[in-house]
Amino acid sequence: MSVEAKSFPVSFDALEQEAKEKMSTGAYGYVRSAASNEETLRKNAKGFEKLAIVPRMLRNVAAVDMSVTIGGRTYPYPIFLAPVGMQRLTHEEGELASARAAAAIGVPFTQSTVSSYALEEVKQATGDSPKWFQLYWSRNAEVSYSMVDRAEKAGYEAVVLTVDTVMTGWRETDLSTNFSPLKLGFGKANYEYDSVFMAALQAKDEESIIQSVLENIHYPELNWSHVAELKKRTSLPIYIKGILHPEDAILAIENGVDGIIVSNHGGRQLDGIISAIDALPTIVQAVDGTIPVLFDSGIRRGTDVVKALALGAKAVFIGRPFIYGLSVGGQAGVEKVLENYIEETKITMSLAGISKASDLLSLKLIRE
Ligand SMILES: Cc1cc2nc3c(=O)[nH]c(=O)nc-3n(C[C@H](O)[C@H](O)[C@H](O)COP(=O)(O)O)c2cc1C
Numbered sequence: 001m002s003v004e005a006k007s008f009p010v011s012f013d014a015l016e017q018e019a020k021e022k023m024s025t026g027a028y029g030y031v032r033s034a035a036s037n038e039e040t041l042r043k044n045a046k047g048f049e050k051l052a053i054v055p056r057m058l059r060n061v062a063a064v065d066m067s068v069t070i071g072g073r074t075y076p077y078p079i080f081l082a083p084v085g086m087q088r089l090t091h092e093e094g095e096l097a098s099a100r101a102a103a104a105i106g107v108p109f110t111q112s113t114v115s116s117y118a119l120e121e122v123k124q125a126t127g128d129s130p131k132w133f134q135l136y137w138s139r140n141a142e143v144s145y146s147m148v149d150r151a152e153k154a155g156y157e158a159v160v161l162t163v164d165t166v167m168t169g170w171r172e173t174d175l176s177t178n179f180s181p182l183k184l185g186f187g188k189a190n191y192e193y194d195s196v197f198m199a200a201l202q203a204k205d206e207e208s209i210i211q212s213v214l215e216n217i218h219y220p221e222l223n224w225s226h227v228a229e230l231k232k233r234t235s236l237p238i239y240i241k242g243i244l245h246p247e248d249a250i251l252a253i254e255n256g257v258d259g260i261i262v263s264n265h266g267g268r269q270l271d272g273i274i275s276a277i278d279a280l281p282t283i284v285q286a287v288d289g290t291i292p293v294l295f296d297s298g299i300r301r302g303t304d305v306v307k308a309l310a311l312g313a314k315a316v317f318i319g320r321p322f323i324y325g326l327s328v329g330g331q332a333g334v335e336k337v338l339e340n341y342i343e344e345t346k347i348t349m350s351l352a353g354i355s356k357a358s359d360l361l362s363l364k365l366i367r368e
């Protein structure tokens with residue numbers, strides 16, 4: 001599947017602008033915006049701008065190998081799709097389209113707990129392509145375990161436990177437009193499919209299901225004992241998403257976690273905090289190679305992918321840009337966004353004198 005190269009916006013800003021025209025004011029505001037004063041959102045981008053690559057020359061970059069090995073599995077590119085909930089908000093085919101695009105390009109798809117299609121539906125649409133499942137811990141722990149079991153049964157290869165969303169951040173755009181996609185029912189598919197969740201409900205009408213999803217998704221009591229318990233309950237590797245402090249990285253290792261995703265949720269949760277790219281080196285240092293460190297928040301182009309890998313990330317997740325691609329062009333739009341990221345990453349590696357993604361740690365960066 002392809003979109004007309006000429007008509008498809010190339011830069012992030014142009015893509016965002018075109019997505020704005022496609023989406024309702026509420027939906028666009030929900031995707032674009034971030035918490036409070038959006039300082040962290042801006043800092044994520046600035047963090048990358050402050051880092052300058054010091055390229056090497058005359059290194060024969062005729063063949064570039066972008067593959068990376070994470071948890072014993074090799075992926076063709078250091079790029080994943082980030083978990084983004086409720087994608088039907090953006091395009092009717094939602095996660096079915098973005099997961100198909102990821103499969104077509106060879107990029108792993110990460111499916112949110114609050115996806116608008118269930119795990120089983122996405123599996124059916126995409127077969128054996130690599131997929132990870134992102135878990136929002138449920139107030140009813142048995143629902144969490146049940147969802148993880150379903151993911152494992154459907155062949156998902158890892159669980160991403162997001163830990164920075166024990167409540168929703170102070171999102172002024174959504175508050176002013178009174179917009180809540182969860183309340184509109186966009187994130188209920190995995191719950192409706194879940195026999196444990198449904199059995200616990202008295203009334204099974206649409207409104208009661210949505211109400212129960214809203215009650216389940218917020219769990220401020222979440223702590224490390226839940227991580228340790230989850231580790232006992234599943235044989236899937238567990239990646240913790242939302243770590244920014246090196247001491248939390250150490251605790252993650254102590255609690256049996258298999259990998260860390262350094263992320264500030266794209267600035268959507270807590271404002272006024274460290275940019276994710278500034279947090280990355282401190283986590284990489286704390287982890288000291290024991291488990292893989294992945295990264296998201298602020299990846300807007302191939303040069304950002306290269307900078308994150310040069311600072312020790314094994315791979316990066318793309319968030320808002322692929323959602324904009326989805327809204328502009330459905331599956332083909334997501335494919336085009338991924339192709340552009342891959343191509344710009346390849347060009348950046350070549351011009352910086354690095355022919356293997358696994359050698360990017362040797363690339364020199366300076367802070368300007
Ligand atoms: C509209 C939207 C919905 C999101 N939904 C989820 C989600 O369901 N689960 C999750 O762990 N992260 C979610 N995220 C956060 C992303 O996984 C990722 O951390 C973030 O988008 C990275 O920032 P960036 O888009 O600025 O690069 C969401 C982000 C956006 C923009």
Ligand SMILES: CCCCCCC(=O)C(=O)O
Nearest residue numbers: 085114165167168217268
């Ligand atoms: C507990 C917060 C639910 C939000 C679900 C989607 C999401 O993560 C977002 O950033 O929006």
